[in-house]
Amino acid sequence: MLACLLVFGLSGAAWAKTGVALVHGKGSADLANPSVAWDYWGTDMIKAVTKNYTVPYVICHYDGTQYMWVAAGQVAQQLYDFITQQGITDLVIDTHSFGGIVIRWIFSNPTYDWRYPTIIQRTRWINSIAAPQKGSEAADLAGTLAGSWLTGWIVDLVGQNTNSTYNCRTDWMAYYNQYYLKGTEGRPALPKTVYWISGWGLWNDYWWTFHYQDIGLATLSGIAGLPGEDDGMVAEYSAEAVGVQWFRTEANHHHNRRNDFRAIGTALSTDF
Template sequence: MRSNAGRTGRGLALGVMMLACGSVHAADVVGVAFVHGTGKQTDARTEYWQPGIIDTVRAGLPNSSNYTVINCDFEQYMWKPETAGCLAGQLTGFIDSRGITKLVVITHSNGGNVLRWILSNPTYDSRYPRLIQTISKVTALAPSSAGTPLADAALNGNAFESSVGWLLGYKSDAVRQQQVSHMATYNAQNLYGTVGRPALPRPFRVVVGSDVESAVWDNNSYCGGYAQNVGLEFTQNWLDSCSDGFLECSSQKAAGTLWFTDKARTKGAEPLSHNQSRRDCFGLGTLLRNDLTL
């Protein structure tokens, strides 16, 4: 006959093993953060992204309430308290309030530079190391990683200014930052992820917009705003043949790794203008949603 002590010992051992397995295989709490581009945002959900793409993407979360939309002053240089400091504060608050253990960050345009600042400079702010540990990946939609000639044009006040002002704002520090020569310096000295520099500590996967369509008879030209696409097609004339009307493809691909170029995965192989790459155009929201938990 087995003793009670023996049975008790084996029961305790089994309990310890179960607890150990539970701690190893405990499910992550997944969240997603939407980080806007240049501009001082107070309602980025409505005015920058629009609810369509946010609601499509968050539906892919185990808990669709585990999302946040960042509202910061991205008219400043990326390292400023109003910019990276604000972003770090809002992300940390979101992680704490929802118990997030695995954070996917979706950025657009200059938001990618602000994220790269945090990922590249862990000792700059005491909040950065924890954020870097919690972020599982960054999906960068049309990031301005190598800047744009249109930033120079907007600052110089030439014929571009009236066309790109709605994209960039006028003569802000964020516009100065996105000049091609300035971004080359930051990439060489302050930021990771470009050729010849250390790799970023978390995956930084890029979606590239490669063209603009604004034909009045083409329904696809109206997604994201017809007037904006007309303006982007105008500015595209001064960029490389591969561009989204604001950024050349080479700038978008300058940091991190390519996830896909628009036509390779969008519905109907449609291109994404710089405005459309932050909207639920041509199945983009579904692509982002399906990628959340991979």
């Protein structure tokens, strides 16, 4: 009997097929375009996460201006197709920023959509980079920026008053966390483990390689009054509110979705 169980167990492991999905954060409607979603992460990041494209992968793309449940519908179809068409039984989901909220909606509401249970069942765990799990003070500020003295690139960085920006306000996320999302303190646990990565750097490699995003994020951190340490867009208290710690990074909110200033993608690839 023991021999049979061992053979069965080994057989099941041998048939497991691993894959990885990347889910971007909020932004423009153009993020529904696969090539724009690819550029959001950058080729170096994608290449690192997939171990030079040897791990089956899907780069999810959705309209970055939408509420989490709308975005989740677009992402769910891509995840479901990837899982079923490629026979993925061991899915790792890497998310950045609002993408972590989109995925948490799926895992918090398994009966909301017929595709959700399959996605949840086939997922190993979620790696959540800088997700505003309790909202972002930068999103709170967004409504005051349009037409202000601040330059256009600061306004674009925050996202103005799109539905996804409203979704990320601290008061809106407090409501969602109380009634619709699992995983925060006092709420039911999520069905799969979330490993958080939070950012605490701002200027990063601005002094060596000019990135206007570094200037914008450092400026935004001060203007928005992000409490404690932050990555220029999301404070660590918010990014760390769901799941268990993987690591903190000096990479700011622009660089922690890439594999340049700090090798985030290299760390993510250790899953495989």
